Amino acid sequence: MSISSKLVDDFIANDVSFITTVPCKQLAGVIDEVEARPEIHHVPANKEDEGMGLCAGAFMGGKRPAIIMQNTAIGVTINTLVTLTQFYRMPLPMLISYRGELREPVSCQVEMAVHTKALLNQLHIPTYHFHRESDADEFDTILKYTFMCNKPVAILTDASFWGGYGDQ
Amino acid sequence: MIRSDVLRDIAPIIRDHLVICNIGLPSQELHMIDDQPTNFYMLGTMGLASSIGLGLAMAQDKPVISIDGDGSVLTNFGTLPTIANNVADNFILLIVDNGSYGSTGDQPTYAGKKTSLAAVASACGCENVVECAAEDTGKTLQAALDSGKMTIIVCKCESGNIKLPVITKDPVVIRDRFMTAVKA
Numbered sequence: 001m002s003i004s005s006k007l008v009d010d011f012i013a014n015d016v017s018f019i020t021t022v023p024c025k026q027l028a029g030v031i032d033e034v035e036a037r038p039e040i041h042h043v044p045a046n047k048e049d050e051g052m053g054l055c056a057g058a059f060m061g062g063k064r065p066a067i068i069m070q071n072t073a074i075g076v077t078i079n080t081l082v083t084l085t086q087f088y089r090m091p092l093p094m095l096i097s098y099r100g101e102l103r104e105p106v107s108c109q110v111e112m113a114v115h116t117k118a119l120l121n122q123l124h125i126p127t128y129h130f131h132r133e134s135d136a137d138e139f140d141t142i143l144k145y146t147f148m149c150n151k152p153v154a155i156l157t158d159a160s161f162w163g164g165y166g167d168q
Numbered sequence: 169m170i171r172s173d174v175l176r177d178i179a180p181i182i183r184d185h186l187v188i189c190n191i192g193l194p195s196q197e198l199h200m201i202d203d204q205p206t207n208f209y210m211l212g213t214m215g216l217a218s219s220i221g222l223g224l225a226m227a228q229d230k231p232v233i234s235i236d237g238d239g240s241v242l243t244n245f246g247t248l249p250t251i252a253n254n255v256a257d258n259f260i261l262l263i264v265d266n267g268s269y270g271s272t273g274d275q276p277t278y279a280g281k282k283t284s285l286a287a288v289a290s291a292c293g294c295e296n297v298v299e300c301a302a303e304d305t306g307k308t309l310q311a312a313l314d315s316g317k318m319t320i321i322v323c324k325c326e327s328g329n330i331k332l333p334v335i336t337k338d339p340v341v342i343r344d345r346f347m348t349a350v351k352a
Contacts, residue, residue, distance in 0.1 A: 053215075061223065
């Protein structure tokens with residue numbers, strides 16, 4: 001089974017039925033998988049804070065939401081995470097491509113990568129880092145944890161986890 | 169008419185519906201005029217009333233009215249194509265367009281100058297876009313509810329604010345009360 005299928009299977013097994021996405025090259029496979037599953041209402045967003053607003057509404061409407069985005073979005077969404085998701089105590093699994101890590105070909109991505117964990121830590125957001133494919137074994141447990149504690153939770157997935165960008 | 173007059177006018181129409189109310193004075197005014205468990209007051213996060221309302225409308229069947237402002241829609245312009253391309257016929261976006269950032273001291277917005285939010289919404293692909301004068305907001309809103317079609321209403325009103333207190337309800341209380349009303 002592909003890693004994208006496994007992650008989306010875990011979403012479905014945890015009753016996550018509303019997912020909003022802002023694309024990243026690294027996330028293309030998992031976004032395709034989300035779009036393909038009839039159990040999931042997939043709403044592409046133009047910006048990640050907008051996506052978090054959609055997720056907040058879906059949660060209050062009785063659905064379990066999730067967002068899929070790039071780590072650059074942490075820079076975009078701090079206000080929303082703090083004043084909406086955290087202030088109103090809403091759960092939000094954030095499956096994040098961790099650009100700018102080992103095997104990254106684009107130097108500018110490193111500029112946000114060096115701040116990503118520090119920002120998440122400052123925001124007191126529980127953060128998990130998937131580096132090896134087997135790390136995804138914990139995804140199911142992380143989703144259960146997220147909906148238990150009603151918090152945004154970050155799952156950072158780096159290039160090594162996704163198999164890199166080919167030989168470099 | 170200023171925004172608080174519009175909210176007073178439509179209060180009997182929106183009372184029985186799910187309402188996502190914009191940050192700042194709009195929420196404070198609605199809270200003072202007619203506090204209901206079906207009202208979700210945004211205490212922060214400028215710009216997302218339309219996104220929260222659309223997400224709520226897609227997740228359940230009851231009608232949802234997002235009360236937004238021209239300044240807030242300008243802040244989250246990406247919301248209009250998302251709304252246009254994800255039609256939820258139980259969703260109404262009511263943009264109270266007074267051409268100013270009311271909560272911060274009535275600084276002018278571009279919607280009060282050359283930019284038409286109704287034209288932008290139509291260009292984004294929204295199919296039922298109605299611009300109305302402030303005094304026609306009630307009947308326009310009622311017609312949108314009766315139509316059962318997703319509708320964007322741009323209500324053109326005067327800028328101006330009334331003095332009133334901030335909302336001191338705990339956000340988790342607001343959210344929990346609202347979710348109970350959604351399920352009722």
